[in-house]
Amino acid sequence: MRTSRYLLATVKETPSDAAIVSHQLMLRAGMIRKLASGLYSWLPTGLRVLQKVERIIREEMDRCGAQEVLMPVVQPMELWEESGRGPDYGPELLRVRDRHDNPFCLGPTHEEVITDLVRNEIQSYKQLPMNFYQIQTKFRDEIRPRFGVMRSREFTMKDAYSFHLDQASLEQTYDAMYQCYCRIFDRLGLDYRAVDADPGAIGGSGSQEFHVLAESGEDAIAFSDSSDYAANVELAEVVVEGERPAPQQEMKLVDTPDARTIAELVEQFDQPIEKTVKTLVVKASEEAGGGLIALLVRGDQELNELKAEKLPRVASPLEMAGGDEIRAAIGAGAGSLGPVNLPVPCIVDRSVALMSDFSAGANIDGKHYFGINWERDTALPEVADLREAQAGDPSPDGQGRLEIRRGIEVGHIFQLGTKYSEALGATVLDENGRDVPMTMGCYGIGVTRVVAAAIEQNHDERGIIWPEAIAPFHVSLVPVNLKKSPRERELCEQLYEQLTEAGVDVLYDDREKERLGVKLADAELLGIPHRIVVAERGLDDGKVEYRARRDTENTMVEADCILEFIIERLGAAQPPRR
RNA sequence: CGGGGCGUGGCGCAGUCUGGUAGCGCACCACAAUGGGGUUGUGGGGGUCGGAGGUUCGAAUCCUCCCGUCCCGACCA
Numbered sequence: 001m002r003t004s005r006y007l008l009a010t011v012k013e014t015p016s017d018a019a020i021v022s023h024q025l026m027l028r029a030g031m032i033r034k035l036a037s038g039l040y041s042w043l044p045t046g047l048r049v050l051q052k053v054e055r056i057i058r059e060e061m062d063r064c065g066a067q068e069v070l071m072p073v074v075q076p077m078e079l080w081e082e083s084g085r086g087p088d089y090g091p092e093l094l095r096v097r098d099r100h101d102n103p104f105c106l107g108p109t110h111e112e113v114i115t116d117l118v119r120n121e122i123q124s125y126k127q128l129p130m131n132f133y134q135i136q137t138k139f140r141d142e143i144r145p146r147f148g149v150m151r152s153r154e155f156t157m158k159d160a161y162s163f164h165l166d167q168a169s170l171e172q173t174y175d176a177m178y179q180c181y182c183r184i185f186d187r188l189g190l191d192y193r194a195v196d197a198d199p200g201a202i203g204g205s206g207s208q209e210f211h212v213l214a215e216s217g218e219d220a221i222a223f224s225d226s227s228d229y230a231a232n233v234e235l236a237e238v239v240v241e242g243e244r245p246a247p248q249q250e251m252k253l254v255d256t257p258d259a260r261t262i263a264e265l266v267e268q269f270d271q272p273i274e275k276t277v278k279t280l281v282v283k284a285s286e287e288a289g290g291g292l293i294a295l296l297v298r299g300d301q302e303l304n305e306l307k308a309e310k311l312p313r314v315a316s317p318l319e320m321a322g323g324d325e326i327r328a329a330i331g332a333g334a335g336s337l338g339p340v341n342l343p344v345p346c347i348v349d350r351s352v353a354l355m356s357d358f359s360a361g362a363n364i365d366g367k368h369y370f371g372i373n374w375e376r377d378t379a380l381p382e383v384a385d386l387r388e389a390q391a392g393d394p395s396p397d398g399q400g401r402l403e404i405r406r407g408i409e410v411g412h413i414f415q416l417g418t419k420y421s422e423a424l425g426a427t428v429l430d431e432n433g434r435d436v437p438m439t440m441g442c443y444g445i446g447v448t449r450v451v452a453a454a455i456e457q458n459h460d461e462r463g464i465i466w467p468e469a470i471a472p473f474h475v476s477l478v479p480v481n482l483k484k485s486p487r488e489r490e491l492c493e494q495l496y497e498q499l500t501e502a503g504v505d506v507l508y509d510d511r512e513k514e515r516l517g518v519k520l521a522d523a524e525l526l527g528i529p530h531r532i533v534v535a536e537r538g539l540d541d542g543k544v545e546y547r548a549r550r551d552t553e554n555t556m557v558e559a560d561c562i563l564e565f566i567i568e569r570l571g572a573a574q575p576p577r578r
Numbered sequence: 579c580g581g582g583g584c585g586u587g588g589c590g591c592a593g594u595c596u597g598g599u600a601g602c603g604c605a606c607c608a609c610a611a612u613g614g615g616g617u618u619g620u621g622g623g624g625g626u627c628g629g630a631g632g633u634u635c636g637a638a639u640c641c642u643c644c645c646g647u648c649c650c651g652a653c654c655a
């Protein structure tokens with residue numbers, strides 16, 4: 001492509017309404033333009049990237065035996081009534097009516113449509129399993145579209161739906177899709193983790209999310225530094241190591257009139273924070289007979305509310321007790337609570353169970369006990385996993401330690417079961433001639449979001465740094481002064497032709513009106529991985545300048561060898577197309 | 579849907595408090611110079627000041643309503 005004939009559409013200034021880097025850079029690099037809130041047009045540069053992502057997804061889905069289909073964006077509401085999902089979806093579902101006043105909606109997803117298709121086409125268990133996918137526009141009338149293409153109302157999604165006779169078959173395909181997704185994100189060149197989305201249900205593998213690691217991610221992910229264990233921080237199990245040390249100190253009652261918080265206790269009485277215990281009082285569940293229950297975590301650690309409310313004795317949703325309730329039940333204020341002589345039931349975090357010689361409130365206003373030891377001073381109550389995982393915790397799978405980083409959810413694989421097949425009557429005859437609902441799985445990738453996530457993960461102050469596999473162009477070819485140098489022009493034209501012929505995507509900057517600085521800045525903003533600068537002063541020695549996007553220095557390369565040089569660098573991951 | 583901000587040439591903004599008929603930078607067009615990191619000069623083109631109504635001799639500016647858009651909270655690829 002020649003820049004003189006191309007809608008480069010780069011802009012120098014950062015648009016004011018773009019809050020995150022990927023959005024800013026996509027606008028600045030001329031990839032997208034906003035039409036209305038949550039609606040974006042893709043310009044040539046953006047579309048090139050999008051199509052490269054789609055191509056990789058297609059290739060890998062096809063490789064797994066999935067079959068591509070294409071379903072309508074507009075769907076009859078009838079189907080949504082049949083599945084019973086219409087009311088659940090609420091205003092996020094954009095409803096429209098046709099000229100006959102029949103109700104339709106813009107598809108936010110396609111479970112209903114594919115299930116309808118399959119119930120009419122598949123009759124026998126002998127046809128199963130089958131896996132269908134499409135790459136299609138979805139519409140969700142988001143409450144708050146934001147971050148450009150990261151959370152837009154209209155977006156491109158690859159969605160796949162598999163159909164099975166039984167759970168065992170579903171699990172096989174589910175595992176295959178897991179592997180498929182790993183290959184896709186590997187090929188995209190992204191740093192990602194597969195995260196257990198709901199470890200409680202269906203044996204821990206019912207649903208997994210794929211997250212691209214990036215600081216701007218909306219979810220905190222805990223993952224092992226030496227295995228593929230990964231979980232949402234809120235769901236990550238905390239395992240503790242070691243034994244409880246033997247008591248060293250006697251328990252003593254101390255006057256602590258001005259210590260109402262852990263911070264004050266630590267500061268005023270020189271207590272190490274990891275030797276303090278926080279006592280949080282919450283409502284107990286109906287099953288536990290109501291009333292209050294205390295939850296104990298270490299002074300330097302945080303209660304994980306999700307874990308707490310899953311405990312049978314704790315009310316769900318979690319509700320903190322008020323000051324008056326605490327005083328009525330315990331006879332002391334919230335700042336002076338602890339496990340010794342506690343008149344309400346109590347559950348302690350695993351870390352707390354391993355503490356010795358610790359300090360906590362005495363359940364008497366203005367007093368704490370120091371040097372408390374379990375069993376000697378008070379019985380050890382129920383122990384549970386109550387706290388939020390921290391970086392450095394041992395990985396729950398026993399391998400390595402946890403690291404915590406933020407992630408952008410770009411994929412989700414899910415074992416659906418028979419929810420839709422039952423609702424819509426999608427059944428097959430099994431080997432006994434009986435009608436059984438098909439067991440289903442579904443597998444999504446947010447294609448447009450992948451593009452934004454790739455930028456979030458790969459950029460610097462100059463612009464985007466594309467992974468080679470999805471770069472809009474592989475190489476930028478930049479002459480220093482085309483107007484004045486016939487030699488530069490001649491070589492550039494020749495290289496452009498040769499590279500293009502070799503299947504390399506080249507952006508040849510043949511603009512005569514722009515100076516070198518402008519052209520280089522554009523190439524860097526666009527994030528083109530390889531750059532060749534053709535200059536008079538190198539040509540005297542028959543050389544051109546090469547620089548990779550992340551390099552800080554030029555490499556001089558013989559003009560005669562640059563073609564091979566580039567092709568070699570394009571790497572095995574992205575072989576030239578012809 | 580709550581809370582907050584912002585709407586002025588394509589983009590980024592000033593002008594609004596204190597009414598007098600619109601300005602700056604970038605981009606664009608022409609010419610000239612320059613030519614290895616967003617160069618310079620000269621001359622141009624382009625704006626119903628988000629919309630409607632009102633106050634006033636006069637409204638970008640004051641008042642009312644509406645719309646759009648962005649940010650912060652519960653959903654999601």
